[in-house]
Amino acid sequence: MSDTKGASVVIVGGGVTGLSAGWWLARTGVDVLVLERGIVGWEASGRNGGGATHVYSPFGLEEQRLWPQLDALLGYPTEFQPFRIGVALTETQLALARRWAEIGEQRGFRWEALDRRQIKELVPIVGDDVVGGTYLHFGGHANPQRTVQAYAWAIQDHGGQILQHTTVTGLTVRGGKVIAVETSRGTFGADTVVIAAGPQTGLFADMLGVSVPLAPARVEMIATEPIPLMGVGGVAGNGLYGRQTLRGNLVYGGGPHEWVNVPDMAAPEHPSTPLVRNLARRLAELFPGAAHVRVIRAWGGVVENTPDGLPVIDRLNDPSNVVLATMSSVGFGLSPASGRGVRDLVLHGKCQFADLTALSLARFADTPPDWRARCGWIAADAPMVPAQ
Amino acid sequence: MTTDARSLTGKAPRPERHVPLVVVGGGPAGVAAALEAARAGVDVMLVDEHPIDNDMMAMDVPLYFGGRMDPAVRNRALMLQRVVETNPALAAAADAGVDVQLGTCVWGAFVPGPTSRELETPLLGLADDRRSWLVGWDRLIVATGARDVVLGFAGWERPGVMGAAAVATLLARYRALTARRMVVLGSGDLGLRTASLALEHGVDVAAIVEVGERVRGEDKLARELADRGVPIITSHTVRAARAATADVASVVLVRVDDQASPVAGSEREIACDTVCVAVGLTPSIELLALTGARLTFRSPLGGWVPEVDGAMQTSVPGVYAAGDCAGAHDGRLADPDVAREQGRAAGRAAASSLGAPVAVAPLAPASTPRDVHGHWQTWLRSLVAAGGMDVNVCQCEEVTRRELVETRPPRYLVWSSPQMSARSLDTLRRDGPVNQDQIKRLTRAGMGPCQSRRCREQVGLLLAQSTGTPLERIPLPTFRPPIRPLPLSVLAPADEPSAMREDWVSWFGIPTQFSPHWDGPPIDEPTYHTRLVGE
Numbered sequence: 001m002s003d004t005k006g007a008s009v010v011i012v013g014g015g016v017t018g019l020s021a022g023w024w025l026a027r028t029g030v031d032v033l034v035l036e037r038g039i040v041g042w043e044a045s046g047r048n049g050g051g052a053t054h055v056y057s058p059f060g061l062e063e064q065r066l067w068p069q070l071d072a073l074l075g076y077p078t079e080f081q082p083f084r085i086g087v088a089l090t091e092t093q094l095a096l097a098r099r100w101a102e103i104g105e106q107r108g109f110r111w112e113a114l115d116r117r118q119i120k121e122l123v124p125i126v127g128d129d130v131v132g133g134t135y136l137h138f139g140g141h142a143n144p145q146r147t148v149q150a151y152a153w154a155i156q157d158h159g160g161q162i163l164q165h166t167t168v169t170g171l172t173v174r175g176g177k178v179i180a181v182e183t184s185r186g187t188f189g190a191d192t193v194v195i196a197a198g199p200q201t202g203l204f205a206d207m208l209g210v211s212v213p214l215a216p217a218r219v220e221m222i223a224t225e226p227i228p229l230m231g232v233g234g235v236a237g238n239g240l241y242g243r244q245t246l247r248g249n250l251v252y253g254g255g256p257h258e259w260v261n262v263p264d265m266a267a268p269e270h271p272s273t274p275l276v277r278n279l280a281r282r283l284a285e286l287f288p289g290a291a292h293v294r295v296i297r298a299w300g301g302v303v304e305n306t307p308d309g310l311p312v313i314d315r316l317n318d319p320s321n322v323v324l325a326t327m328s329s330v331g332f333g334l335s336p337a338s339g340r341g342v343r344d345l346v347l348h349g350k351c352q353f354a355d356l357t358a359l360s361l362a363r364f365a366d367t368p369p370d371w372r373a374r375c376g377w378i379a380a381d382a383p384m385v386p387a388q
Numbered sequence: 389m390t391t392d393a394r395s396l397t398g399k400a401p402r403p404e405r406h407v408p409l410v411v412v413g414g415g416p417a418g419v420a421a422a423l424e425a426a427r428a429g430v431d432v433m434l435v436d437e438h439p440i441d442n443d444m445m446a447m448d449v450p451l452y453f454g455g456r457m458d459p460a461v462r463n464r465a466l467m468l469q470r471v472v473e474t475n476p477a478l479a480a481a482a483d484a485g486v487d488v489q490l491g492t493c494v495w496g497a498f499v500p501g502p503t504s505r506e507l508e509t510p511l512l513g514l515a516d517d518r519r520s521w522l523v524g525w526d527r528l529i530v531a532t533g534a535r536d537v538v539l540g541f542a543g544w545e546r547p548g549v550m551g552a553a554a555v556a557t558l559l560a561r562y563r564a565l566t567a568r569r570m571v572v573l574g575s576g577d578l579g580l581r582t583a584s585l586a587l588e589h590g591v592d593v594a595a596i597v598e599v600g601e602r603v604r605g606e607d608k609l610a611r612e613l614a615d616r617g618v619p620i621i622t623s624h625t626v627r628a629a630r631a632a633t634a635d636v637a638s639v640v641l642v643r644v645d646d647q648a649s650p651v652a653g654s655e656r657e658i659a660c661d662t663v664c665v666a667v668g669l670t671p672s673i674e675l676l677a678l679t680g681a682r683l684t685f686r687s688p689l690g691g692w693v694p695e696v697d698g699a700m701q702t703s704v705p706g707v708y709a710a711g712d713c714a715g716a717h718d719g720r721l722a723d724p725d726v727a728r729e730q731g732r733a734a735g736r737a738a739a740s741s742l743g744a745p746v747a748v749a750p751l752a753p754a755s756t757p758r759d760v761h762g763h764w765q766t767w768l769r770s771l772v773a774a775g776g777m778d779v780n781v782c783q784c785e786e787v788t789r790r791e792l793v794e795t796r797p798p799r800y801l802v803w804s805s806p807q808m809s810a811r812s813l814d815t816l817r818r819d820g821p822v823n824q825d826q827i828k829r830l831t832r833a834g835m836g837p838c839q840s841r842r843c844r845e846q847v848g849l850l851l852a853q854s855t856g857t858p859l860e861r862i863p864l865p866t867f868r869p870p871i872r873p874l875p876l877s878v879l880a881p882a883d884e885p886s887a888m889r890e891d892w893v894s895w896f897g898i899p900t901q902f903s904p905h906w907d908g909p910p911i912d913e914p915t916y917h918t919r920l921v922g923e
Contacts, residue, residue: 075807264502281880309901376390
């Protein structure tokens, strides 16, 4: 093995979770190599709502601590902007917005209730049908595309390596450890392997005889032309998540997802569907003052979910040098903290700053193989080309 | 079996109607296709976006109108009348039983695929200036034409700088061009024909400018123009368009040597109110890209074109391409019969595949025209040499050539760091092949409301030039719906399946997903129905 290329830690997957893990390892002085089949952060990691408000999570406090200093830590801009405003058009929506706020309050964060007049001052494009809202003095949002590239560049600045356009084809196990990662560009030796391959994570776990229950699904977002900047861009409600970007675009998603068969994930494109119209409708309902604003693009991406919707961040027993990291469709905002957690698992076998028991793989030990069908989390069987 | 009420299952959108064959584009190819299929007994809908909504024209969508529309374009009834008058083939199609929908744009094509199985049938998204709707189809013929390749220079943001395809549309279809005195850039058939068209409509042509040493288009056309007193200025490029107030008032030309470098002291200024960029056309492939049709780079055909068989069928069964969107070049301008022949072939093939009794014979292979991108690169090199790197390459996002090749973050971030300063196109290249979409994300070039119609080609050419990468090796940047920028209120459906409203949640609706990891009541949006394992 002496002439084999490699690194102390090889990370499979250059999405936001793998990149953050790589950055944390690299800045700790660990020799790290990230393998990415395409371009870093190209898939769901770079195309999401950009929200950074997940205080309910075991990573929540660390997420809140890190985002405000992330630009300085990385040396590149993430466009992080603090605070969130929740807008409610119904009493039900208001109860939900308040529930989010109260979870933050339980963690020691401040929030205040907003009445219609206050919301109209802060968010001039809302309509007269607003029933109320919340102002969170925590959380925020960032630009996913810029952030993933920032992580990648910062890895390199700390001496780590990233190989793009490199597809992992196999894992070489010997003596109860993965000793090498096989790729389309040769074999790379490793002391520890992190699998952070998003929806593909389950496929790599399968290679190791480990079952990770993951269901991929396609989700969609829309973006408008820029409008004048509001004081707080992190405004959401009416069943939408999203933000106003620093450029001024309204970028929002939400609504029904489409479950995807695992083999179909390999499809090169995950197209938008007419759901873009339903998204437009809800955005116009949320912001009647922006109903004339033009939608200039929409996109779809595939994300993965575990049965309980929570991440799996765990170090395997066998092979003993593998860390699994899937964030179960909520990875971007938590990434500054999840990457640190993965680093801790690699270096110490245990997260040093949070209790990750709730994210262990063991909780799915009794999950039946047909769990997707039981949940109804399966793809439709429909014609795939126009009928001939 | 359990279904997930929060998924798309059972919420498939209902098309307003279903049509066996939809033809998109009312130019020579589209009308010929529609007529051919209708005569074979097929129900055909022909969709044409003219007259285009004034607000969209003001955004340079779908063509580079450069703010040179007469205010009459606001009068939709008048414009509809003109579009019908100036294109008699539309009336012929309607007489033959084609359902002709004017003033209707196509903003999306949705074809069921591996990750979009919930679509029950292929759909098109249509819209006029008030609302959008969906139409189902069995066969689709795309005849969306071509648009201008735009190359910038100092002042190209000003009203009065526009493209040749937009000039042709405003003169020949709308009779609503406000130009009085025009300078045409490019001496290929496109430039020469644009100059002739302008003269026919009483627009003075102050000059035709060509970066090369010789006129590129037909000698006969060039001689006719010279006889009418139009100077053709070769070996020159543009240094800047100047303005008196906001609009263009003159253009400054400079002589170039055989390396396309400007010759000092050779500037000359020509008064004009319009500068028409007529350097070349590129196929309008957005809609084809959305169908998933395989696209390939072919310089003689103007860039990325669909792969088609002898009957103009693309790689997606049932989707055809005809006319300039399948390949645009000077020869097409001289002979619209080529486009018509392609349209007829596609119309026959589509009709036959729908069971109509028509004979289908493959088209004879067309003669191969010359490569065009080398010439476009010469133009761009001369413009960069004459105008420098601080000229916008993307108008919408105000990204300069320099900011593009240095992969600067946008100016509004007001960001600098030693690490950022050390990054450039060069360092990015060490990490992987040049990718226009990646550079778009970093610099924002191409992310604006014109949907990169004004910058897509010049960004690609500049990236190719700056990195020594052959253009065909730079992956085609993606197209995303809606391929026409539509207001939220227009895109939004007037009604929805009740399940869409009742079961809508912002994310997956998994009750444990956002619940606090410490003890406490879970977050559960109100109408959760799915059964989770273990419950």
